[in-house]
Amino acid sequence: MIDSGQAAGSFSRHSTLVSEEDSSRALDRDLFLLTFLILVTVALFFFTRTIAAREQRMEVDIAAFWYAQGERLLSSGSTTQAIDAFRKAVAGERENRKYAFALANALAAGNHDQEAMQTILRLREFDPENADINLALARLAAKHNDLSETIHYYENAIYGRWAGTEVDQRRREVRIELIQFLMAHQQRARALSELLILDAELPRTAEAHEKAGELFLQVRDAQHALNDFSEAIKLDNHNASALAGVGEASFDLGDYVKAQRYLEAAVLQSPESEPAKQLLSTVKIILSTDPLTPNISLKERQQRLLRIYTQALQRLESCLAQFSKNRDTGSLQKLESEAVALRPKLEIQSLRRNPDLVRSGLDLAYRMERATSDTCGEPSGLDQAVILIARRHGAQQ
């Protein structure tokens, strides 16, 4: 009934009927086979390791090929293909952080921000102080207007570990990037504090001071801007941008005479500089129309005052004509009435009797310009000059 041959085979090892001698022979055989098998296994292990090492080298070569391809494609603007190439490089040599970083940068360039961020964050786990990695993260965070993350990563980058040469220069560039980001996000105070740190670490080069001056101007710290532009001119007195910078800073500080001097020098150095020319023109208007300029005749003073007054009143009337139907223009009309009432007092005899009328006239012109600015937009030319002249003489903003 039962397949005895099969059953016997199945427990032949255990059969008590097998002789001691046969058993011993079988065990010797097992021992020999086991030793042989272990030796074969060890040999196979080393063989496999050799093959694996060889293949790894091959993969490294292939990865290097794809990395080079990726660099080439990226520089030629083929971002998508570059990403593919970098992916292959990374797949070939996963531990190579240079490849992974290149992929991340290509991804960021191709607007695959989320994946780029993940890739860089992974890299950061291995090297949290790496300045390049932190900088890349900062730029990605900046792209998404994530203020706190951006500042965090920029700070990490600035104080991180930089590879290569010109470390100070690169640090400064990153700090400038941070300042520009802060200014773009209305973080003036923070930007100014970063700028002051930058200013303290500037090298003695005209370019560095000029750049710092420009940034100070952007954060509306004209005094520091003036210092940096002046320093830049000391280092390079033909630097047109620095000359224009001193002019602009002086202009912001209300020193129009100095501003005119430097802006003229700047335009002389660089005649094609439109901003300098425009600013110079405004400066000239201010200087030629300021009725409170000392050492001018009463007649000249009255003419300047009348010019300012007429300009402000004309703008006010034009603004009233434009918006009287659809806006509440009560305050403008009140100013117009005030101006009309003042007009007879602006004659030369009145001014002689009461010199304070000059200041009152200027003040009224200023209020008219401010009011029309609020309703009809920013002033330019003489209108702008009226405001600046009034401020120069203590008008409150």
Place this chain on the structure above:
Amino acid sequence: MNLSVSSLAAWLRLSEDRIFLVLTIVVGVLAALCAVLFTLAIKATTVLLFGVSPSVLRFLLVPSLISLGTGFLLVRFFPEAVGSGVPQTEAAFHLQQGQIPGRVAFGKFLTGVLCIGSGHSMGREGPSVQIGAGLASSVGRLFRLSPTRAQSLVPVAAAAALSAAFNTPIAAVLFALEEIIGDMNAKLIGSTVVASVTAVIVERSILGSSPIFHVPQYRFVHPAELIAYAALGLVGGIVSLAFSTSLLKLRAVFLRLPARTKMFQPAIGGVIIGVLLIFFPQVLGVGYEYVDQALNGGLLLHTMFALCLAKLVATVISYSSGNAGGIFAPSLYLGAMAGGVIGVLVHRFAPFPTGNPGAYAMVGMGTLFAGIIRAPMTSVLMIFELTDNYQVLVPLMVANMISFWISKEYQPKPLYHALLEQDRLYLPEVGARMTTSAWRARDIMSRDYISIPPESTFKRALEIVSQHPERCFLVGNDGSFSGIITRDAIDQATRSGLTETPITDSIIRNPAYVYPDQVIGIALERLGKNPGLLPVLARGEPRTIEGVITSRTVIQFMENNQPGRGGDSPNIRTTTVENH
């Protein structure tokens, strides 16, 4: 010296238990080395055949021409190496007591490398399992292990191979238990753990400990995301069904083609794959680099959708046309793409906060694995091990179970089993599997039986049965099975004067029967349904008689196996198995 050698020999006077333990480790190492070599060979072959940046001509020619060669090899020399390797290993374990011919491991290595390396969209894990199992079987034969021990080495090696191929030691153990053995409480768990751990140590010492996929630490962002993951489970189930059904149907078409075309079928697949590669080079071979990209959210929605479809088509064609390679990797690939698609859609349109699409790709991998391979627990652990991410376990389980349920509901037969049945190999059902301590039908059956030719008359039948006391007899010719017939039926017909009438109408054509590996409880239950005789039929060839079970054979068996009698009885063998 002599003394120490003899004491060593005495220590090594190894019981089979000790030999088995040592072999478990050795086989684990060997299977791991083969899996690593297999992986390396595939990579090298791919670079050799396609170069670094392949041209259209290479895409077109390489799969076609290489498949011509592999077709020849597979048909002529290694027919067992066709396909994945996992079902073949299961069949060898359950139906052939773990016996795998020595050439299979070599053949699978060679043809697997050529097929996958030449661009066929197939996985390396299944072949690694078969290579490891084949080696283990050869080692078992070399050491003349008892059949049960030799059989036990097969899942042990399978676990080791999978552990090395995937770098997932826990999932590999679970896979061996869940899929190969089919019993989560199997006594082989200790051996599979040892082999699996050994294998992963070997693999890591050669290739390093870097995981296959580099995945960010995704988080489960919002409880409502479970709805999205459930939807992913639904999609995963549908894609699994589409994959399994189309694979089985197309394979059936290829199997129906004339035998003389068999050698060229892989090349037909190769031509189609070549054309597909021109448009979708991403489906070439295993394709894990693209899975990695999906997991990292690096693929666009339309790309993932297209790759999901292309991979499905490519794998179905590669597999159905008779190439050598697995479906593990393709199922993960499909899952990652399908998951990625759902992830992107959820990310864009869900009214609640959601995780990165990569997290959905990760869960998608497990979902498809559960749906196609039908090993849900293995899939959960495998994804956990592959990605090192604990956060996605709950979503993973939800999605897996839904996918598994859908797949099981509409395609009750698991893919591996269905593939085997297309090859006329029938695995035992789960209840009958690998309870190694139980008696089997083969243990109580008798090969000594009376068989009446089906064309016999009642007179001839009466002549045959008159010499024997049984109540019921087999009907068949030369070991083929036609049915059974009762003595009463023969007597009644003879008494009615129908002596020259053929017995055809009295044959019971569909009686209860058992396979030799089914447990004794099932055999006895089915014996009760028949009039005194239970045929035992071969699994591979269901109309072939292996033996019969009658009340007499049962009594005789019980007498032979009374406690204390021992001797020539399977009881001893089983006791040995239980003691591992």
